[in-house]
């Protein structure tokens with residue numbers, strides 16, 4: 027048996043096993059770390075079969091995670107830029123923290139608080155995300171904070187808020203999926219991105235349910251589907267409207283549900299009726315019989331679900347697109363009922379919690395809005411400040427990156443970056459890299475010397491997952507406890523220690539505790555009464571219950587609230603309790619192919635690498651499995667271009683040029699090429715991507731841009 031004492035560090039203290047969670051994706055697989063003096067990181071991974079989400083299963087990244095703890099692969103001392111040589115050189119913590127405090131305070135003094143920016147990450151624990159938002163608004167007094175979650179599920183979040191009055195990735199536990207009748211999985215490739223979750227889809231089919239996958243590529247996930255629809259990238263909105271059209275035409279609308287539990291049907295219906303099947307076939311490339319088959323499979327069982335991921339969301343119309351898929355659920359009565367509904371598969375380890383506790387430009391803890399006077403008053407009360415001192419909403423992630431280093435009154439001249447590597451992962455990355463270089467001052471807290479950290483004036487080496495305690499909220503809305511299993515290397519500090527040290531140097535001796543449990547107690551109070559109410563959750567409860575689903579308020583009589591695994595069963599979280607249809611019509615991508623750029627580029631992930639690759643590119647066996655970028659293209663396109671397998675291809679967009687070997691495969695549309703985005707350098711996919719933003723979510727169009735492809739004859 028492992029010890030479950032919330033705060034113990036058993037591997038250090040007693041040499042026993044510690045139950046914790048994977049450092050990577052939003053599944054937050056449970057794992058057991060056991061001392062292993064022979065392993066590079068000092069611990070090995072053992073199965074934690076009792077944890078319900080993954081029941082012991084891990085993907086290769088999770089299995090190899092302990093290697094990231096090895097000393098040789100990571101930063102173990104602060105680095106500061108030497109003014110003479112221009113190189114990053116080792117420094118002591120005192121010097122490094124003083125340099126950061128001076129860099130941030132000096133910019134504020136000379137150019138105002140909004141000239142200082144903060145960029146966070148969805149991989150940070152709830153405690154860190156909370157402390158970072160508080161640090162920005164109180165210590166720096168800046169409105170200019172946002173985070174990489176903006177690049178992730180922000181369109182689904184916006185659509186969920188509009189439709190349901192609440193944004194929680196999945197409104198039900200993953201374990202409900204095998205018990206529904208049909209799942210439409212839109213632009214999601216869990217076979218590569220969340221392998222242990224694939225089991226829920228396999229079980230669905232074993233139980234007689236059907237799986238429909240919507241993806242321009244025939245992925246390993248699509249191969250398992252009963253029906254695979256392969257639309258042109260960027261046309262999911264038309265596809266969803268076309269399916270709703272068929273539902274209406276075939277008399278499949280659940281009129282009773284629509285009347286009792288929704289508003290806005292007439293306008294949504296009119297929008298769908300304008301998308302007749304032949305038009306949708308022309309726009310999407312999906313033949314009418316396949317559309318009919320999808321509508322039939324979706325409507326046949328009593329219960330059904332639509333799940334989206336980055337495919338339909340990372341578009342300049344991502345919010346409307348997700349809205350259209352939600353419309354399909356609402357019109358057929360497949361929402362707010364057991365085993366039915368719409369869900370988004372959030373991506374990063376704490377993609378869910380990271381957007382709830384105040385590192386987003388417009389939000390305060392508990393998913394409160396910065397523009398809401400009552401919210402400001404509540405949070406200011408917890409922080410012990412006057413609500414009038416809290417800044418207003420700031421810029422979204424890309425807009426913030428685009429404003430860096432600008433010599434204008436609203437330019438952002440100094441940046442504190444924690445938990446993201448935008449040089450590789452931001453859209454139009456060459457421009458973003460240039461903006462980062464133009465800063466007066468850049469400080470980066472990271473585990474490794476990422477491509478972004480290399481540009482910094484000061485790099486602070488931090489502790490990571492297995493070395494610190496904190497909570498993470500997985501894609502189901504389940505709040506989990508990551509437990510510290512071993513001490514960080516002596517030269518590293520935790521992010522909370524860094525924020526504490528900086529706050530103290532900037533005049534805030536109190537308010538930034540280094541003990542995560544203390545931060546969580548404050549987060550509970552700050553979130554109390556908000557949409558994402560964590561006030562009834564404690565470290566002890568999480569440890570005893572395999573996680574607790576929010577909202578979980580503290581009850582007046584002190585009896586434990588059970589948490590909320592399933593949302594919306596009685597009412598939606600809108601003021602009138604009804605779900606709202608989205609009044610949407612299809613529109614083109616921000617950039618459509620033309621004579622000069624005749625093809626579409628879409629981007630995404632491979633199994634063995636994670637995100638910008640900053641962590642996984644350090645791990646030998648992951649690099650062996652996925653050594654570098656590639657351009658996936660259809661044999662017909664390859665034939666037309668006269669390109670052989672493995673030959674170097676140049677992909678050119680209006681933003682730049684990337685070079686990578688050809689990977690010829692029939693599993694992609696002939697009008698589309700695909701590149702994974704995990705690598706820097708000449709094969710960086712984000713050199714090409716279009717930063718056109720969704721007007722509501724401010725999500726960039728990572729999944730669609732126009733390119734031309736040519737043989738890279740001269741390098």
Ligand SMILES: Nc1nc2c(c(=O)[nH]1)N[C@H]1C(S)=C(S)[C@@H](COP(=O)(O)OP(=O)(O)OC[C@H]3O[C@@H](n4cnc5c(=O)[nH]c(N)nc54)[C@H](O)[C@@H]3O)O[C@H]1N2
Pocket residue numbers: 051052178179212213214215216218219220240241242243245258259260261262335336337338372373374375628629630631632633634635636637638700729730
């Ligand atoms: N191995 C691995 N796993 C990860 C991550 C990782 O980097 N590596 N990252 C984690 C994170 S943060 C996230 S957000 C998730 C992402 O998880 P997913 O959303 O599953 O990953 P992606 O590969 O970005 O996109 C999914 C699919 O969308 C398809 N697609 C592209 N364009 C379109 C389109 O226009 N419409 C539709 N319908 N589909 C389209 C792509 O072909 C791709 O197969 O994965 C998490 N898990």
Ligand SMILES: Nc1nc2c(c(=O)[nH]1)N[C@H]1C(S)=C(S)[C@@H](COP(=O)(O)OP(=O)(O)OC[C@H]3O[C@@H](n4cnc5c(=O)[nH]c(N)nc54)[C@H](O)[C@@H]3O)O[C@H]1N2
Pocket residue numbers: 147148149150151174175177178179336340373374443444445446447448450451452453471472473474476488489490491521629630631636637638639640641703711712715728
């Ligand atoms: N073309 C294209 N681009 C994309 C996407 C796409 O599909 N296509 N997807 C987008 C999506 S969904 C996402 S989520 C982003 C992700 O892209 P990034 O925001 O770059 O995410 P990561 O690569 O995970 O970067 C996390 C960084 O934080 C560090 N880190 C890890 N743990 C900690 C910690 O506890 N503290 C601190 N201080 N640092 C830590 C890691 O070492 C790493 O350098 O990429 C986006 N970019």
Ligand code: SF4
Pocket residue numbers: 048049050051052053054055080083084085086087088089219220221222
């Ligand atoms: S699926 Fe995600 S959480 Fe699970 S082991 Fe793999 S990377 Fe880690």
Ligand SMILES: [Mo]
Pocket residue numbers: 177178179372373374377
């Ligand atoms: Mo993500």
